[in-house]
Structures are given as C-alpha cells and as structure tokens.
Amino acid sequence: MRKVRWLILSAVSLAAGAVQAQGSQSAAPAVTSATQAPVLRTSPGLRMHRLPDDNIPAFMEADTIEGDPDSDLTLSGNAQVRRIDGVIKGDRINYRKDTGEVEVQGSARMMRDGTLVTGPNAKFNVDKYSGEIEKPNFWMGAAGGFAVAEHADIFSKSQMRLHTVTYSGCSCETPSWYIKANTVDIDFDENEGVARNGVLYFKDVPILASPYMTFPVKKERKSGFLMPTYGTTSQGGFDLSLPYYLNLAPNYDMTIQPRYFSKRGLQMGGEFRYLGSSYGGIVNGTYLPDDHVTGEDRWMYWWRHQQMFSHGFYTDWDIAKVSDDDYFRDISQLGLNQASTTYLPQRARVGWASPSYWSAYAQVYKFQTLQDPDAPLVPPYDKVPELYLRGARYDWGGFDVDWTSTAVRFSIPTVGGVRQGQQGDRLQSYPTVSYPIVKPGWFVVPKVGVNYTQYQTNWYGRDWLGLNANTPEAGTSAGYRQSQSRTVPIMSLDTGLIFERDTSLFGKASTQTLEPRLYYLYVPYRDQSKMPVYDTSLADFSFSQAFEENIYTGGWDRIANANQLTAALTSRWLDANTGFERLSLSVAQRLYFADQKVTLPGETPRENVRSDFLVGASAALTDTLTTEVAAQYNPYDSNWSRGLVSARWSPQRLTTVAVSYRYQRDPQPGVAYQPQGQNQVSLALQWPFSKRWYGVGRVDYSLRSGPSSTIANTTESPRVTQAIAGLEYKGDCCWVGRVVYQRYAVSATDANSAVFFQLELTGLGSLGTDPMNLLNRSIPGYSRITPPVPAGTTFERYE
Template identity: 30%
Template sequence: MQPPPTMKDMPLRPAIQALSVFFLALAALPARGEYLASCPLPPESFWPKLRTLPPEVIEIEADYVEAIRSEHIHARGDVRLFTEGRRLDADLIDVFVPSQTVETQGHTRLFDGDLLVEAEAGRYRLEEDVGEFSDLDYWLRSRRARGSAEQAAQDGPGRIRLTSGSFTTCPEGDDSWLLTADRIRLDQDSGRGHGYDVTLRFKDTPIFYTPYINFPIDDRRQSGFLTPSLGYSSNNGLDVSVPWYWNIAPNYDATIAPRILSERGLMLESEWRYLRPSMDGILDLSYLPSDRLAEDEDRHMVRWRHRSSIRPGLTLRIDATDVSDQSYFQDFGTDVFTSSTPVVERRAELLYSQPNWRLTGRVQDFQSLDPTLPAASEPYRRLPQLLLQAGAGLKSGMFWDLRSELVRFDRRASLTGIRFDVEPEIGFRQDGGGYFVESRLSLRHTRYALDEAVPEAGRNLTRTLPRATFDAGLIFERGLDDGALQTLEPRIFYGYVPFRDQDDIPRFDTGEREFSFDSLFTTQRFIGADRVGDTHQLTTAVTSRVIDPNTGTERFNASAGQITYLDDRRVRLRPTDPPRRENRSELAAEGQARFSTSWQGRASLIFDTDRDRAPLAAVAVSYNPNKRALLNLGYRLREDEIEQTDISGFWPLNDRLRAIGRWNYSLRDSRNLELLAGLEYRSCCYGVQVALRRHLTDFDGEYNNSIFFQLTLDGLTRFDTGLDNLLREGISGYGTYEER
C-alpha cells in the first residue's frame, strides 16, 4: 500500500459537483412535517465522514495510486477522494488529463454533507460537462428523503437526464408513497424540470398520473398548477378547486383558481399581486355567475389592498372590499370570522410621519352584511377624516401630547355634519427602583358644524372640558422558600373630569367602553369624541407576581381593583339613560398562572359587589402533558348576551393516531354553536386528517355541515380542504406543539 498523496490543482472538482447537481430538483422541495420519534432513521455511521480542506486541495487515499507520465492518474483498492465539503469513494478511479475525463468503476459513493449518492460506475468529461452514471440510489439527509434512478446523464452545463427515477421521504423498506417518472430532464439555466409518465402512488394505489409535468428546480417562480383542494358542505355540496399559478413578471404574479360547487355552479377565484420599489398590493377577485341556490343571481367579491411610499415619511394605504350581497361570506367564508362579518370596510389613508408628529388623511366607507341592521344603525362614512398626533418627552420627566381630529360624517337618512376635536396634554412621570409617579393635565375642545339644526341647539355646537389624572404605584419584593421572587404592587389612580351637558350633541361614532381591568386607570367611559364622561374617581388596585429568578418568567400573577366614585356620573350615551349614581364600580380582576409544566390557566372577572353577581367572566385552562396532547377548557359569560363553554384540543390514542375536536356550546340558548370531531394519523412519511364540522350561522340560525380531509406527503405536497387553518383558528395551541 502506497502512502496517500495530497494533490493540488487537479481537475476533479467539476466531476464531483456534477454528481451533486443531479438531485437539485429534489433538494428544492418543501421541508417535511412532523416526524415521530419511533420512526427509523439512518444511523450516524451511515453518513461518510468529511474533511476540512483548503480550497483547490484534493486528497486521495487508496491501496494503490499511480501517476503515468503526468497524463493518467490511476487509483484502486478502497479509493477515498476528499475535497472541500465533499467525498468520493470508489473501487477504482482513473483520471485522463489530456481528455479531461474521469472514470469510476465498482461501487461508487459521493457525499457532500447532505446528499449521498451510490452508483455502480460513471464516466465524466470535464471540459464538455458531459457524463453518465448508472444504477443510482440517493439519500437526502436534511429532507429524510431517498430515491433511485437507473441512469443519470449530463448532456452539457446544467442539463441533466434521469431515467426511471423515484422519490420518497419514507424510511428504508417503506414505500407508503412513491413518486416515479419514466424520464426526467433538468435544465439549470431555465430553472425548470420536465417529467414524463409521472405517477404518484399512495399505498401502492395510483392517486395521480400525468404524461407530462413541468416543475421548478430552484427558487425562481414559475407558472403551473398548484395542489388542488376538495371538500364538502351542506351549503355548497361538493367543493373542488384547482389553482393555477401565473408568473407574469418578476414583480407581478397571479393565482387563478376555478372552483366547482356542485350545488351552486362554477366559481372563478383569483389573486393578483404586484411589487414595485415604492409600492405593493394584492387584488382578490371572485365571481360566480347564476348561483343556483340564490335564484340565479350573480355573486362576486372584490378586495384591493395597496401600500405605496410616495416619499420618505409619506405613505398611501388602501384596503377596500365589496361583495355582491349580504350572504356572500356566510355562503363562501372559510372560517367562523369571515362567515359572521357584520360589515366590510373600504378605506384609503395617507400618512405623513415625522419623529415627533404624524398626520393622517382618511376616507372610509362600510358595506353592511347584517340583514337585521337598519340603515339608521349602519356605521357612518368618514368623508374625509384628518388626524394629527404629536408628542415628545423631556429629560426632566415632563412630556406633552396633542391629539386632534377633523372629520365629516355622512349616512343616508341621518343627521350629518363636521366635527373638530382637539386635546393638548402635558404631564410628568418619574420611575424609581420601587415606585412610579405620573400626572397628566389636558383640555379637550370639540366643535360641530351640522348640516341640519338640532332642536333648541342649532347647527353649531361646542364643548370644552379639562381633565386631570394622577397615577402612582409601589413595588415590594420578597424571596420565597423555593428561590422564586414574589412582588406586591399597590397602585392608586385619581381622575377628574367636570360635568357638561351633552344631550344635544349627536352620536356619530361613539359607544360605551366595555368595563375591564384596564378601565380602572382611565377617565374615558366612552370610545369616540361625541361623549366625554364626567367623573370624580379614585381607583385602588393591587398586583402580585411570582417570578422565576432563573428564567425571568412569571409563574403567577393576579390583579384586582375597584373605582370609588366621589360624584354621580351624569353624562350618558343617550339622553334617556339615567345617570350613574353608584359610589363604586364593579370589582375587576384578572390573572394567569402556570401551575406546572403541563397546566396553565388564565381568568378575568367583573364582579358586581352590590348585586353579588358577575356580569362578565372568562376562564380558560390548558393541559399540555406532552407535545402531542393538549386539552383546552373555557367558559365565557356576558350578562344577558352570551354564556358559553368551549372545549377543544387533540389527544393521542396511540403513537400514531390522535383525536382532534372542539365543542362550543351556548348555555344561554341551550344549543351547539360548533361541533368539530376528527382523527389524525401520522406515519413516518405522511399524515391523514379527517374531520366533521357542524356550526351555526349567525344571521339565519341554520347549521352548516362540512367534511374536511387532508393528506400530507412529507417533503412533496399537501392535499388540503382548509382543515389546517380551521384547526389553528378553532383550537388554541394547535400547531404550536407539533413534533419536528
């Protein structure tokens, strides 16, 4: 055995790179999903060891190495060739220097740290980038993928042919799914691959075949069909969508999806995207002519989202939606939120931002989707609205803020007009190691110019009100026996706003703020400028936390507080409402706790101490013993409106099968709001999910029944009917605890 030589400047690197490029198309496939711990993986010893070498250095180890007149290098007997980041093993290697040809014989293995290729023999001409290798098996370490080919040939730079190729992410000996092709051509210059007689088999059953397919092999966007979707619901019947992606230009593209609804007809959905150096946007278009379930009415949806930078600091944003009818999202919405949307918005705004101030110009319109909402109760249009916000802090602890608005309100068959609102504010804040103090003083002036006179008030109305607040808190700390840190944080808040009669002022966009724990530390009882609530109040509250000193995370926190009113509150939302004469507010409390690594909970409560009842409550508990199991228990109460329980989660039945579900029940109405039940099977290389859903539609009180199905072939594609999004939205924590 001769000593292993170290050779520089030998023309072998292109040959090694040529073998790697055979499988660039497979390396560009999407990452695999969940992988079970029980699934077999190649042992570490399966992957050859690499060496760290300087660039352009090649090392050859073999039982015998011979250089013949500097024209022919011959190595045989356990040949191991190392370059930077690559290794080539073979029984025999010949390098013919004049013809720039490399030949391997016997068992050949190539490894680049991720791709391992085994072949029987190969021949490669370096200058022409032409060569052939036969009887290939390959493994992709990062994708847990493998496959084979009878022959791989390179016909020139970046042009590769594969014969009888296959691909799967299943472990050795398991071909649960397998993609095969009679011939494959790869062209790196165009970034495209071409497959002929392509078959996808699942459990030895062909589920997809095409005589020809064109697919990308790099990150360049290419036109072509995307994965179709299939579903069923009682609203639409069989629902099939086949999307096609159109790469119009490097900065323009579109997805066009014909959608067949067996009960309604043929629908065309599309998404158009554009991207420029100073702007970007998305245009969504959907059209269903002659809906058979809607008396042959045409149905459509248009949504335009646009953003552009006109100049530094100046931005234009547009978000506008229009639908053909009030039932559009109810019939075609894909989740609970979109199917129950009461209004859609059309908004365009121009923003000019500087370090200490921002000016916003906006026009805003709404389309009502609630058939029970009268025209006089629809939201007002803002045509237009101007907002100016400014503020700055000083080193002394002083700060100032300015909030102002000029807006015109418009609505059919309603009182309309212009409102001007401005509120300058000054304040002071100081934070110490165990305390903080903050005080604010502001003056709010509002003026109305109405199109029609208000009886006994006229068309021009004004209101000016001062506001003063003081906020302070202390932080006490102590150590617990287990090393944790506990805090006790008492806090007081004082606020004063005098009374002004506002019964003559119209209500354009103002509503009553829902009382919560945060309401304890504000004087604003209303959202909007049409009402400024009078108050003379003192809030006392306390917070306690338990903090892990090692991680800084909170194991537990709880807060509670109550407002004491020193005067009656005479300003109400409507003139007919009686004044509030209570001398104290409801008790507001909230908290969350991590009882252990598996148990955690959170709760919020509004408790009326005068009536000894809770008008508002929400409690949620989660049990997460491991990554594949989660159970959520929830309860929500809003007095005289809702009282619901919500149970959701997923639970393993064995190592590969788990149940998924959600049960949302209305105790107030004694009926189910949503039932979702399904099974999820996870193997080493694929996943199957099936779920049945029954949910209540908001406007007509009818139920919609749906069937969802999803098949995931790891590393290749996913056949989905929207089930994944439905589970992520309906089951809190779904997708967070997936095993990777």
C-alpha cells in the same frame, strides 16, 4: 500504503457539476500563487463561495497516483478529487486532459451542493459537462428527495435525464409513498423536473397517474398545478378546486383557482402577491356567474397595499367588497368561518412620519355592512375624509408632551332609502403634558390636558338624540344647533408602589410582589347632550379601562365628567430561579365623588358611588395546568356583570384540554352601542387514543334564551354555535390521514356544515382540504402530530 496528495490547477470540472443546485461551497478551497507554493487554506465556516469562471484548482488524493498531470492521470485506491464546487470519489479514477474524459470505476460517489449521487461506475466529459451513470442513486440535496434509476444521461452542468425512475421524499427504509415514471428530465437552473407517465403510489397502491407532471427540484417556487382541494358543505354542496401557481418573478406571483360547487356552479378566483424594496401587497378576488341557487352573479375582491416613499411619506389601502350581504354565508373558504364577517373596510391613507416628533395622515375610511335579515345592524359612519396630526416629545426636561388633532367629515349611508343619522364635521384637538417620576419601587405621574372639539352638523330636521320626546317638537331637531363647540380640561394623577419579599409557593422558592395603585381623575362637567354621536360607544369596564381618562371609547363625542379614584391591588408569585409567574391576583374598584351627568343617547346615568368590583386571577398550578378567572361584580344588586373562567391542561405533547365559560350581562334595553350579552361554554381538546389515533374537537354552546336584547320581536334559545370533531391517524412513516367535521352558525337562524378529508404525505404535500388553519385557530395548544420537516441546506451530506 502511504496516501498521495496532489494540488493542481486545471479546467477540470467535476462530473458532479451535472447535479447542480443553487450555488456552490467548500470547506477547504485551494489557492496558488506565482511566488508561493500551493497550500490549502482553511475556511472559518460553511458559507457560499463565488466560483471563478475557469482555472478552478483541484485537490487529488489516492493510495497511488500515476501519470502526467498535463495528459493522463490514474488515481487508484480510495481515490478522490476535490474542488470548490464538489467532490468525486471512487475505487479508481482515470482522467485524460486532452479529451476531458473522466472515468470512475467502482463505488462512484459524487457530491455537489448537498446532492449526492452513487453508482457502480460513471463516465464524464468534464469539458462538456456530459456523461452517464449506470444504476444511480440520488439524494437530492436541500430538496430532501431520494431517487433510484436504471440509467442517467447528463447533458450539461444543470440538465440530466433519468430512465425508469422511482422517487420519494420519504426518508424511511420502506417509503410509504413514491412516484414511478418512465423518464424524468431535470433542469436545475430552471428548477424544474418533468416526469412522463408518472404514477403516485401510496402503500404500493397507485392513487394518482398522469402522462405529464412537473415538480420543483429545489426548495424554490415553481409554476404548476397545486394539490387539488375537496370537501363538502351544506351551502355549496360538493366543493372541488384545482389551483395553478404562476411564479412570475422573484418578487411577485399569482395563483389562479377554478372552483366548482355542485349546488352553485363554477367559480373563478385568483390571488396576486407582490413585494418590492419599498412596497408590498396582495390582491385576491372571485367571480361566480349565475349562481344556480340565487340566479345572480356573485363576486368578491380584496386589495391590501403598503408603500413607503422618501422623506417619511407613505401610503396604504385596504379595500374589500362583495356582491351581496350573504356572500360569506353562502361561499367561504373551506375550514374558515367567514360567515361572521360583518363589516368590510374600504380605506385609503396617505401619511407622513418625521424622524423626530411629528406624524400625520389623511384617509378615507368607508365600510360595506353585510346585513343579516334576522339581526339588522345600523351601519357605521364613513369618514370622508379624516385628517390626523400628532406631535409628541418625551423626557423634554423631564416632561412628556403630546398633542393630537383630528378633523373628520362623517357621512352615514342610507338603508332602504332611509337616512340612519345626522351628518357633519368634527374638529378635535387634545394637547397634554405629564411629568413622570419613576423610581425603584414607586412611581408618580401627574398629567393635565385640554380637549377642544368643534362640530358642524346637519340634523336633517330629525330628533336623532331623542331630546324632544314628549314635547311639542317631538321628532324634530328644534333646539339643535348646527355649530357648537366643547372645551374640557382633564387632570389625572397616577401613583403606585411595588413591594417584594422572598417566600415559597407549592414548596418552591418564590418572590412575592405587592403592587398597590391609585389613579385619581378629575374632569369638570360640560353639557354635551345636543352634540352628535358619530363613532363613540361605552367602553367595557376592565382593569385597563379603569385607568383611562374617559368611560367612552372611539372618537370621544362624549367626555364623561369625573371626580373619581380608582384603587387597585395586585400580588404576584414569581419563581425565584426563572422569574416565571406562577400566580397572580388582582382586584380593583372605582370610587365616585360626583354623579354622572354626561351620557350617550338612551344610556341610564350611573348613580352609585362605587363601581363594580374587578377581580382577576391566573395561575400555573403545575407545569401542565393553567387557569384564569376574571369577573366583574356589582355589589349593589349582588349580580355578576361579566365573568370568565378557563382552564387548560397539557400533560404531554399532542394532548391538551381547554374549557372556558364566558358571561356578559345584556345591555340596557334599546341601547345599540353596547355588545350583545353572552353566556357560552366552550370545550376544546386534542387527545391521543393510541400511538396512531388522535381525536380533535371543539364545542361552543350558547346558553342564552328568551327575547333578544338587540333584535325586536325575536327570541333566542340555547344552541351550538360551533362544533368541530375530527380524527387523525399517524401512519407508520411519512403519512397522516385526517377527517374533520365542522358546523357553525352563519346567521341568527341558520348554520352551515362542512366535512374535510386529507391525506398528508410528508415530503410531497397534501391531497384534499387542509384543515390546519381551522384546528390551530379553534383548539388552544393544538400541535401537528407530525412535526414539520426542517428545511435542508446546500451543506448537507458534505464529505
């Protein structure tokens, strides 16, 4: 039988409009014209369309169409009605224009915005957007849910009620989890579903029941309770939190999080996020009154904000503070080792950046230092304030010009009422000019600059630099000037060559490079022994630092004299087809033509004419095995100053083993500006025991022993600084179970332990504490055993 197709203009609104989500679309909208016969116009692609308020054209198709389009129509045999906002299909469709009644008999199918509803029969009033469906099945559009009900009442274009409902976000034929409820009210405009007398089943076992629960019906934010989190830690005991999310507006929201510690009491916390066209930020904080262990109020807040103004002006701040030094050691987020937090920033800045060459800012930068009684720290200097100005122009007649200036007032807090250092002002200006010559296969970059620094210092009568030791003025600031300046010219020449040749590596065609590089630096000596030291420390010697202008980092309170040449050689093997780097070898050494005369207080000047050797190698030996070696070797005492050896093997997805060894020699005795030595072995892995069981783990073991190099009258012994062990079970469909144990050091002598439990239900959420952040951060190459579900769209299930 020949199919019949009609295109009519009417106010008919499809019954599927009752199952509305965010917008509407169609791949074949219909148009008419007073002077042109109605035709179908194809759409170039799936996209959102703006619906007219009324007179939406409808396209009808069936084996037979009978009746008058102005009164009654009957479509029989493979009947369907299409509009820009949806589709109705059925064995037979009856439509009465005078009452707006539409009746679908047999195999009713309605689709709108990716939501598909099927049932044996359906009745609608298209003028009122109301009706009913018997025994409907729902596929909930982009939300990805599936529901079966005994009956559905449709009240309006966006509101409906389902009776005796079973819902699941699991796509399996036999879902591992589902929710049963007596009734479910859905409001698509408000993005809210309300289930009454709902029960969550897992493996046909009820695990959670509630007389009233709400949930979002679209992939949009919605106010309501989030999944509770629970676990246990040695510092806080049993830990339970029940967050409540407030979707206040499209551009800001808030989460309120009451949290109960069995050892410490009830804590209230919250997080507020906001975002505008020119600003954004986040505020979070907690308050724990009368800690059961300490008897004190414990609190924390952190506020980060960024904002842009017109004409290049901006402002930002990062302000954090806690009630006491032990806050993060006693109270931290589950799965996060915040106990290592030492300095909390309190910074506010106002700046300006021109579209051409200039930028500037003014900021106040302070710190809260969290002291460990077993490892006391000297707090850093506060900058109250710091002024910054920079002008830079590149390729200006072939020259690169840069001029950076800063003015800082330094203030150091007292510890126990005792002042920790001198205070004062520093003005620094550093203009530079370079002329880069870069050609294929080689480059030469000559550069010259002049660094000028002016100090105004209050020494408080103390010998902070230790210059008057063993003299009659010992302990005093005799000979220290309040006002002093320094002018240091700095000249450098950076040159390099790049050679290439075709070769092979492991039997594969490759391109090998040979890249020699020479860097000459000359800085004349200036006596800086009586200048203050505010924010300067000795930089770690590395491949990048070997080509820097100063061996000190920070604010350059010391500029080392130099007459030296750095020589480096790098060779790489690149895959000839993909360009992937298979192997890289590097070596560098610095040659000194003058003795070191400028030092930090307590630093022993270098006397050698050659620096340590820097060697490095990285290799992707196979597509699954990568290795890296980096070392610093002292040729004079035949000792290693620093070393790193690491390897990572990932033979397949969900399988990775990473092992590393890190070593760093202890700094000179009494030197506080260098980091403490390190001697640590780390092992991390993710390994499948079967198709369903997976193990995860990490161990960091410190090999250090003997007296501490930075803490007086304390000793160290080998110990585990962090340990993670966990099991993951991948269910047959739509669920994962996890248990993870973590132990980590919270101070020089104490450690914290925590256990996490989690049941992850795909399409619903997670019960318990989410250890994903911990595993992603701690285990290189970790992958979720269940890939994330791709986000749905309103164009799904288009018919």
